[in-house]
Amino acid sequence: MKFGYILPNFGDKISAHELVEISRVCEEEGFESVWATDHVVMPTELREPYGQVLEPLTTLTYIAARTQRLKVGTSCIVLPQRNPVLVAKQAATLDVFSKGRVILGFGAGWAEKEFGFLNADFARRGKVMDESIRLMKSLWKDDIINFEGKFFHIKDALFLPKPQGRDIPVWLGGNGPVSLRRAIRLGDGWHPVGLELEEFRKGVQSVRESERSITISMRMTTDVRKRREQYISPNRERRVAVSGTSAEIRKEIDNYEEAGLEYYCASINHPAAQEIIADLRKFSAEVLKSYN
Numbered sequence: 291m292k293f294g295y296i297l298p299n300f301g302d303k304i305s306a307h308e309l310v311e312i313s314r315v316c317e318e319e320g321f322e323s324v325w326a327t328d329h330v331v332m333p334t335e336l337r338e339p340y341g342q343v344l345e346p347l348t349t350l351t352y353i354a355a356r357t358q359r360l361k362v363g364t365s366c367i368v369l370p371q372r373n374p375v376l377v378a379k380q381a382a383t384l385d386v387f388s389k390g391r392v393i394l395g396f397g398a399g400w401a402e403k404e405f406g407f408l409n410a411d412f413a414r415r416g417k418v419m420d421e422s423i424r425l426m427k428s429l430w431k432d433d434i435i436n437f438e439g440k441f442f443h444i445k446d447a448l449f450l451p452k453p454q455g456r457d458i459p460v461w462l463g464g465n466g467p468v469s470l471r472r473a474i475r476l477g478d479g480w481h482p483v484g485l486e487l488e489e490f491r492k493g494v495q496s497v498r499e500s501e502r503s504i505t506i507s508m509r510m511t512t513d514v515r516k517r518r519e520q521y522i523s524p525n526r527e528r529r530v531a532v533s534g535t536s537a538e539i540r541k542e543i544d545n546y547e548e549a550g551l552e553y554y555c556a557s558i559n560h561p562a563a564q565e566i567i568a569d570l571r572k573f574s575a576e577v578l579k580s581y582n
Contacts, residue, residue: 291547291581294323296365296509296557299344308563313353313360315567319574323361325555326350328368333403336524347380354388365509366397366463370415371408374422378429382453390454395481397463400525423460423476431456465527470496479505484529487545494550507553514572536576
């Protein structure tokens with residue numbers, strides 16, 4: 291089992307300096323990665339928790355420059371809202387600077403008004419996303435770019451620099467069957483959020499039946515202080531939280547590991563950075579290190 295941490299780059303409580311401090315603690319405590327969330331411009335009714343979001347690729351570049359081994363990931367960039375050629379260039383550049391430490395989580399998005407603000411096509415976002423991923427893989431791999439799709443057309447073009455290894459792992463977010471099928475078809479990993487155990491188990495079975503070798507991950511709200519109930523996300527999905535004593539947390543993670551989980555991304559969030567750091571150290575000492 292590998293462990294990542296979901297950075298609080300959303301909300302207005304944690305400063306840029308504190309994000310670096312938190313990331314360095316994660317590196318010291320044995321986390322393999324840190325992850326930044328994405329939203330660009332949200333309607334006023336969705337002020338909480340995404341009214342302020344530090345742009346993820348910029349944030350991760352800042353953090354990668356101040357860490358040594360820590361992988362940096364997005365959880366998740368809303369890809370159909372962005373030009374995939376530009377995202378591929380930004381990610382390849384970050385991969386060069388970080389010496390191959392980038393993982394890209396992509397999601398199709400759910401905030402229709404945000405798509406409207408960005409002049410993006412909400413109705414066809416899934417088709418745009420599929421084609422965008424195929425284009426990005428070509429940009430990273432091919433010496434001369436020739437791509438003819440429904441939405442994007444490139445002929446006899448150069449795309450440099452290439453990322454390290456001429457590829458970047460792409461994990462596909464989303465809890466529903468369409469997102470799972472996309473991960474199996476196009477992804478290097480599946481990255482749902484707070485999925486109930488039995489639904490997660492069914493998803494893993496689908497991955498195994500496909501005979502594709504992709505990373506099975508999970509973004510999960512985690513509370514080392516008290517028990518939490520299931521909750522409803524801003525996009526109206528029911529989600530699980532892993533919480534309670536260290537023994538209770540380990541038992542819940544064990545259940546997911548038995549079902550096929552390989553990569554646990556903990557979302558531990560408080561208004562103050564020092565509270566987060568204290569909980570990260572506790573989680574590392576009492577949970578993470580027991581999996582080493």
